[in-house]
Amino acid sequence: MAEELDLDNLKALKVLGKGAMGTVFLVQHNSGHVALKVVDKSSSLHDGARRAHWEISVLSRLSHPFLPTLLGSFESNNLMGWAVPYCPGGDLNLLRYRQTDHVFSPAVVRFYLAEILCALHHLHSMHIVYRDLKPENVLIQQSGHVTLTDFDLSRTLSPTKTNTSPSNSHIPDTAPRKPRRNFRWVPLTKAPKSARVTPAARRAAPSFERSNSFVGTEEYIAPEVLRGEGHGFAVDWWALGVLAHEMVYGTTPFKGRNRKETFHNVLLKTPEFVGKKTALTDLISRLLEKDPSKRLGYVRGASEIKEHEFFRGVKWDLLTEVMRPPFIPSRDDVTKPFADGLDVRGYFQSLKSPPSLPPSPLPSPSCEFQNVSLPEF
């Protein structure tokens, strides 16, 4: 049961990340560390309060080892916040950049895909379509297992419209809408920024205003979304295919020189795979089927994908016990916290008065990992 948090008693140790919607703080709470996401309700640009209520409502329904648990929440006149377990391992994108050639081995890919698939299976079983799968939203727990984060773009689908719900018809009025213009920027010489997304006011993308639910990250958007044909659960299977491609090749499959070219590629380009055909390339190409009704997972959901040859041997019911995570954060890196803790309320107040800006946010975790080798298959 999520508790009511008292903002005045919460001291942030540092800023873990800043997203389109809010700021995530590392907070000491009940003798442990939690991640506290705080949204400025007055931020009319991003419709903060409505989106925060939506995310809290989704989190409060989740109960799965690869999804966050809502630990507590608060609401004041100006701020809303909620706490979830802290994931010290950073995200899958940062982890990939720590690998040789910035790619994971097929065995590691299998591990992460299997866990993400289980998390999506759970969400879909609750009629929630995630719609924001990308490596930056896959966090690594202290145990090395994954947690999906950021449910801002998720939506509830009517059970009767499981796969190809027409755009918007299933979106509850209370659901937030979060248009984004996303781009990827990864300086070659620096560690990649955790998020490759930048929110933009809807007016920044006028050509897509017709569809109220045109959302997602450019390189991860499914063709049916671009075609304005609606958002079914199959958009998550498409994104799983893009993510798998990025993890194993180091690039997303449809990235163009600009957004127009990326969207053109998403709609028309057939992904190419270097080297011989494998179970993994077969899985990716089946997930990247442009017609959602022919896409793997369309007919029987996650179960259909779990049966794919690439996952042969995975003990789905025993994932947390049997499968050893390939990377385990070696220490809970809470180094360089703010000296006396950071007052969350003061942090937001100071954002509104530029002369006394707070210390700049620290980047995502710099923890090290124990590399656990997985058997090749």
Ligand SMILES: Nc1ncnc2c1ncn2[C@@H]1O[C@H](COP(=O)(O)OP(=O)(O)OP(=O)(O)O)[C@@H](O)[C@H]1O
């Ligand atoms: N549980 C957590 N443990 C550790 N870090 C976290 C946790 N939750 C979020 N973060 C960090 O905070 C960042 C922002 O979080 P989140 O994606 O939920 O915010 P957002 O405002 O919705 O962002 P976006 O712009 O991607 O929509 C994440 O990229 C991550 O670095």
